[in-house]
Amino acid sequence: MSFLSYLINGISLGSVYAIIALGYTMVYGIAKMLNFAHGDVIMVGGYAALTMMLSLNAHPLVGVLVAIVVCTVLGITIEAVAYRPLRGAASPLAVLITAIGVSYFLQNVVLLIFGSNPKSFQSVVPLPDLKLADGALTITAETIVTITSCIIIMIVLTTFINKTKTGQAMQAVSEDKGAAQLMGINVNKTIALTFAIGSGLAAVAGVLLCSAYPSLSPYTGSMPGIKAFVAAVFGGIGSIPGAMLGGILLGVIEILAKAYISSQLADAIVFAVLIVVLLVKPTGLLGKPIQEKV
């Protein structure tokens, strides 16, 4: 029974990684850049929700919505101010370094406003836990909400990308920006939209993460951010199902390693698995370079 409960916890943590990884992978797929500030957007989302709930006594759902709006606006602003001017830069390192700069900038702004002490986060899921098998297996309400959100996000996002005109424009931009422009697609707008979606998802991930692990500091975003980046690479960066699969596997591996091997070594094991996967399949689990005839 304890294995089952570890597994469920792993899937739940993995769902959070997956939602964050979606932001990484979509931005990478379309803007061809690694947005290392993505983890810190999660943290900003957490503070936005917390401020709404504590200072303004808002309903948790309002807190979540405000967090989504704040992060979406933040994502669009970061892209327009920090990344867009560098899109034509000679070296792709310029934008990568800028992303790291943005990451520190966000951490320090939050540090200035809210201080360095961790704040205890109030769960946004005011529901009772689910007890199964006469109380031998407890599934928290946060777990259920997290996994459900992840599934819904996956379905909505896949439908959006494959079925809508805007979604297909995103795919076109990710493949060939020049050809996409010749079709009449506004590349800047499409990239901004990608940042908006990724950052909105980061807000959801932030709120879910803080509900499950209720402590929030200016550095809360960095570790999940890095893990989600690993998850995206693990699943095949640029691939949306890959980010989902990578995230969930990563969460499960991490929790099982903590439970059965050593909690100190858990992160090392996670990264070791990544290295092995990349040695065997350098494009990640689902990242397949399509065979293109010329």
Place this chain on the structure above:
Amino acid sequence: MAMLEVKDLEVYYGMIRAIKGISFQVNEGEVIALIGANGAGKTTILHTVTGLLSPKKGSVVFEGRDITKVPAHKIVSLGMAHVPEGRRVFAQLTVYQNLMMGAFTRTDKGEIEESLAAVYKRFPRLEERKNQVAGTLSGGEQQMLAMGRALMSKPRIILMDEPSMGLSPILVNEIFDIIQKVSAGGTTVLLVEQNAKKALSIADRAYVLETGKIVLEGDAKELMNDDSIKKAYLGE
């Protein structure tokens, strides 16, 4: 008045002056060929016309409107389509999805359906393969898709960059037949080609480019009989 008028165009890649002040005109209904060797600047010119590159000097005027500074994504809705060199179809989208991307700026569903039917009629192979991912098409099929995709925007002028590149002689004939049919259908054609013989055989007028300059221009039939052209480009 010319439909498309390029005047004193100069384009730089960094410090290198790739296009050294060229001017040419395309009149409505014409097939115009830009011929020249690799590196002469043919592709650069097309990219500048459709806004993928910006010129340092000169202007591009389309149907009386200065489009020199109009961004690339706003060009297609003005009635100008560009079939880029190397086809550049969206490899991971299906044939159908690629064609619909061609109609991205159009909103009338009924008219889009009509264009789609017309493209399928002109390229029956594309209809057979409409649900296939474009990256798995053969080179000739990809060229047809790139042309079909451009026609989906219902252009009044179509710019084609090396449509014969990498294709077998039979396919080259097929592609040139299609270009002639597109032209006969009322679309003006600006054709860039290394295959000078083929290009001159279907063009009304032509411009010969050498290292960023126009060195010769005139009636396509006359150019075909020009001794210097024969020697340099037709291998005779």
